[in-house]
Amino acid sequence: MPSLWLADRVESASPPALDDGEVAADVIVVGAGITGMTTAVLLARAGKRVVVVEARHVGAGTTGNTTGKVSLLQGTKLSRIAARHGQDVVKGYVTGNLEGRDWLLRHCEDHGLDAQREDAFSYAQSASGVADARAELNACREAGLPADWAEEADVPFPFAGGVRLRDQAQIDPLPFLQSLVVEFETHGGRLIEGVRVRSVSGNGPVRLEVSPDDADSPDQNRVSMTAQQCVLATGIPILDRGAFFARLQPSRSYCLAFDVPGDVTRSMFLSVDSPTRSVRYAPRADGDKLVVGGGGHTVGRADSPAKSVDQLRRWAELHYPGAVETHYWSAQDYSPIDELPYVGPLTPGNETLFVATGFDKWGMTNGVASGLALSSRILGGRMDWAQAFSSWRTRELAGLGTAVKANLEVGFHLAKGWVSPITNHPSPAEGTGVVSGPPWNLHADCVVDGVHHRTSPVCPHLGGIVSWNDADQAWECPLHGSRFSPDGSLLEGPATHGLSHSG
Known part of the structure; x- marks a missing residue:
């Protein structure tokens, strides 16, 4: 499942030359x-x-x-910061992001790299999201960003109004x-x-x-x-x-790229209400592709991520008739408590x-x-x-309630993982994975491409019990987001090694 950006560029890492001493x-x-x-x-x-x-x-x-958006308009980010910390902190955050954006774009210009300058929208899909979009508009303006309000946009999907910040950017990150x-x-x-x-x-x-x-x-x-x-x-x-x-909550989100007949949407869009829908285009040698994102969930805590990906796919095919999917991928991000x-x-x-x-x-x-x-x-x-x-x-105290809630949920999922799989399951079907057995003999079984894998389900970080992501076909720890391949190999931390093998 390489991303659109990685699909033609993935190279195997060369054998590390570490035999020449420290x-x-x-x-x-x-x-x-x-x-x-x-x-x-x-x-x-x-x-x-x-x-x-x-x-x-x-x-x-x-x-x-990533989706590769290089924007100071970031969904409802600024209004959420303002609600917790006030406008002075928002201005510091915006200044840092402005310097980051401008450094990136200067580097692209100096090195002949393509970057598309497009407007960015944080928009409401229905009337229920308009208040959040307007709050973001106010936060943008108080931070000194020249945002304005758009009652409508030339898009094929529901648009109930939104914030527009002109002249942002998007890139191929590779x-x-x-x-x-x-x-x-x-x-x-x-x-x-x-x-x-x-x-x-x-x-x-x-x-x-x-x-x-x-x-x-x-x-x-x-x-x-x-x-x-x-x-x-x-x-x-x-x-x-x-x-x-x-102090972080790990989340997984999904992207699909499509070939679409006719013109693709040119500006960048991100909904402020659920379910999240992100849209941009990506210029490629064989024509512009539509990139649609969404379907996010806390890592390891979704019953079936594949269902959310299917909903995202149907959304794109509904609003862009004739769209043909070419790429699917996912990414992991971390949300701070404050x-x-x-x-x-x-x-x-x-x-x-x-x-x-x-x-x-x-x-x-x-x-x-x-x-x-x-x-x-x-x-x-x-x-x-x-x-x-x-x-x-010290202002992190503003996120204390969120931290307490998040870590209570971690404790719940830790206990749930050890207690829930008390019976053996039948052998999993193709593309599925299950954790079964009594607490003293748990094992994780999955079948991918006809190969049956069995590992320990115990995350080596802090002992959480992994669950199966049926969209990515990977094991995920619901505590702090460590992820593992079907055979237990480590994909990303905070764990520093994979799941142990189970007999």
Whole structure:
């Protein structure tokens, strides 16, 4: 299920050259998505010795599976921030996103990369969503953005009015990432793909223990790396220090690309009411494609994601008659408890380990802004707007109620996972997976492409019991969003190794 962006560009990671002794650097960046590569480029430009470590390949995570919208209009994001923190914080958040957007677009222009400048809409699908859209309009205007109200739009789907912000942008994220890699290596940086970080210890120097992502055991072929500082740009931190796993809610969302007869919708649209519908076009060599997104859910807690994807598919085919599906993919994002990203020290006062997370589906601008903020901090500078992105803040109390509710739900799903599967199920059908057995002998069984897989269902992070995602055909932990392939191999953390094999 490669995304539209990755479908023709996926390359196997070259065997990691780690047999030449311990790897040492000034800064090690973990994760080769937009945040990690932007941070690495900025540090390498300044003369730092930088190594980027990526478990799979460049863009394999959220960046390669994004919708690629580069917009300051982000659904109802600004009005939600304003409700919790006030307009001064909204202005800081907008300034950071503005700098991130402009840096990205300058890079595209300087390197001959295509970026389409289009209007963005946060719109209501029905009358019930109009109040939320108007609240977003007010938040935009108070933050100084030149947004206006559109009573109607030239679209084939229901539109009850919405906010419009002109001259935003959309990109194919892969050429952008690839150009960052080229610049990074030109400045002496080293990119190591196919290697997963298993542990991080120390406090300047930092020691990372890594091993090949496809190792049969996480302890197999381990190699040490050392650096004075380390940036975790992994979607959700792979370290439990700072308890970011308890301050974020992981969500999975889905995208479909279509060939459509006639003209496609040119502007970018995102609904403010449910079910979420996201629309953009993507220019390709064989013509423009329609990209439709939605169907989001908390990771591991949906009964049948495939049904939501089918509803998204039918929505597109209803409103764009003759649409022919060409691509399907999904992405994982992390929503912070108080609406603001976490960018800065992993623990208070620590200037050795840094984190960037909580972009809430807006990584194209927030990821670059994070790179700007982190590189500036590491190099001894500061950006005033970065306070709105702080990884530790007293105003996080504004999200305390949300955090309590979220972690009560985590506790519920932890108990439910251990108690519910008390009987054995029949062998699963093709494309399905089940967890069965008594609590002392649980096992997870699935059948994919005619192959039966059996693993332990216990997530190695904090002991949650995984559930089956029938859209992605993967195991998902309902606690903090770790995901695993049918055979139990780790896809993404906070877990740092896969499910154990079950007899």
